[in-house]
Amino acid sequence: MSKKIYVGNLPWSATDEDVAELFSQHGDVISSRVITDRETGRSRGFGFVEMDESAANAAIEALNGVEMGGRALRVNEAQERKPRNSW
């Protein structure tokens, strides 16, 4: 199974790849996405990462507060946007 992770306070220059590689250091990253403003195409400074449940928990604990590009990352379990049958 997998779990969604919210990651905020990202530097403007951070990309999906940057987040993926950072999180992959603590587990297998299933998918990663940095949210960009669809109107301007610029980064909104936060994103989401999907990982295995245990890996996600480990990554949250390991990466929350870690500095990336001089900014302390906010890592937390994400709220799911589309609540789908998940059991």
Add this chain to the structure above:
DNA sequence: GTTGAGCGTT
């Protein structure tokens, strides 16, 4: 050529 709390597209 910018900005800074937040929970994203099918």
